């Protein structure tokens with residue numbers, strides 16, 4: 239790189255310049271004393287800062303941007319409570335492998351360890367929930383740390399990186415005569431060719447194979463390759479919650495979501511399969527049920543970019559460490575294209591006998607019906623986020639997801655409060671899309687303050703609030719597994735959500751009061767800008783089928 | 798916590814792990830945290846800088862159990878860990894230190 243005349247800059251200015259050079263256009267956060275130098279530098283930048291109203295909201299907005307695009311996104315917070323408020327969003331990113339760069343202010347170096355005002359050990363707190371973290375010791379170090387943070391966040395299995403920057407480092411002046419290249423993902427070593435051959439031989443020899451897609455397929459941009467492989471080798475395909483959208487759910491080979499709330503036919507097909515081809519999936523307990531009872535007769539091929547996932551839960555007969563898209567593309571030419579009449583017929587009969595039952599699908603006053611009515615108003619360009627609970631599972635079951643990155647949900651951590659700020663982030667990253675957030679009356683309150691951010695940013699986010707006057711998933715578990723002893727899951731007080739939204743500056747419609755709810759819904763979804771759409775649903779509605787916690791998937795209840 | 802007697806303890810199969818790491822204030826926390834949050838006890842630990850001091854070597858003495866392979870893979874994933882080597886219990890690094898622990 240050619241030498242430029244040195245510039246004398248503060249650490250804060252260096253941070254902002256590096257973010258600009260990285261191509262960051264939007265960051266979300268909340269300022270405070272220990273990060274004010276960075277905010278001062280940011281005020282002179284083209285970067286759009288979105289002022290969240292709680293750092294967790296800011297973290298989830300950054301997640302929404304990262305999940306929608308696959309590119310690392312940035313959130314910021316001050317020291318102490320700012321940093322601790324961010325932790326949940328970081329932990330959530332860790333469990334779902336989302337590339338995030340969190341920048342926190344810290345008390346000045348000489349005050350670290352003195353219990354200074356708003357001092358907290360952000361570095362120590364974030365070790366177990368980040369892919370990597372830094373406590374920056376000098377302004378000079380920022381020139382390596384910031385690009386490295388982006389590189390680590392994006393490389394291999396993506397994840398969150400935290401950079402904690404003491405205030406004196408932000409103010410420190412240094413001469414910069416050369417700028418580092420922006421951090422980008424490392425090249426993944428090619429997979430072992432012999433393992434590819436062995437995997438191909440196993441696929442070719444299998445009588446009853448199932449392809450099992452996980453979130454890694456979305457992360458590596460492998461959805462097309464996965465569908466191509468499934469089509470060529472005629473592989474019935476299941477998806478984890480995180481992979482929904484990788485294969486269009488109405489594809490003939492799709493068996494939809496597996497696991498705790500998967501269709502009975504899906505879990506039964508897995509129970510019978512003789513080969514499981516796991517791609518970018520980590521055998522999560524919500525997907526596998528009791529592990530010993532998961533695909534009990536199957537040989538396993540496991541393909542993952544993270545070698546520590548191989549053999550972690552299930553020992554694979556062939557474990558391939560590598561970028562899943564590369565591996566799938568290498569497999570494509572060496573697999574055969576058998577007819578597979580018997581197995582496909584068997585799967586078809588399982589589907590016919592044990593389909594996903596969605597009672598009320600034609601009635602917009604039921605959960606499934608409301609979700610389907612929303613889908614009927616939109617095309618595949620819409621992005622769907624959810625909060626956590628029954629509504630999340632109903633949407634996972636009933637929404638016709640057909641596009642990778644169409645579906646943004648908190649899978650691993652299952653964090654209530656994710657949905658609305660993530661939707662705001664997704665909309666900021668891709669303003670041309672309609673973003674719909676399905677939420678519950680419990681979850682929405684966990685980050686309700688971000689309604690004002692949605693109004694301020696005028697994002698095209700539609701919040702569909704499925705109000706069952708309860709923490710529905712808890713209510714369901716108490717009903718099913720705790721002798722109907724309903725405790726602490728029924729709300730006694732209920733906010734007037736219409737007025738709450740309007741109070742925050744977000745228009746709202748109440749489908750309960752609409753004489754033609756379908757028309758009211760269509761009109762609301764077609765109006766640009768943020769909107770809250772409220773719909774009551776019955777408290778007793780359950781997500782079925784359901785695998786009882788700890789049971790094998792084939793022991794599912796209902797459906 | 799550990800109710801094993803010293804002799805019982807020594808009868809367990811042991812592994813010695815040798816890690817090359819970047820030498821900075823957080824690296825020990827990263828390594829040890831992986832073990833502690835899985836309730837996997839580290840029986841012995843020894844660290845010294847090597848060469849110019851840019852890197853250090855960490856020696857860990859751990860009991861073998863079925864989680865060890867996963868532990869090693871997790872350690873290998875840490876950014877600041879440059880290399881991991883596994884040795885049997887016969888490795889003398891901790892044996893030679895025993896005189897300091899009588």
Ligand SMILES: Cc1ncc(C[n+]2csc(CCOP(=O)(O)OP(=O)(O)O)c2C)c(N)n1
Pocket residue numbers: 625626627628629630652653654655677678679680681682704706708709710711712
């Ligand atoms: C932050 C957080 N706290 C607690 C839980 C446990 N939890 C899971 S689902 C649920 C109820 C969610 O209620 P609501 O958002 O109204 O959705 P519903 O199940 O009624 O559709 C709770 C409390 C959680 N997942 N996240």
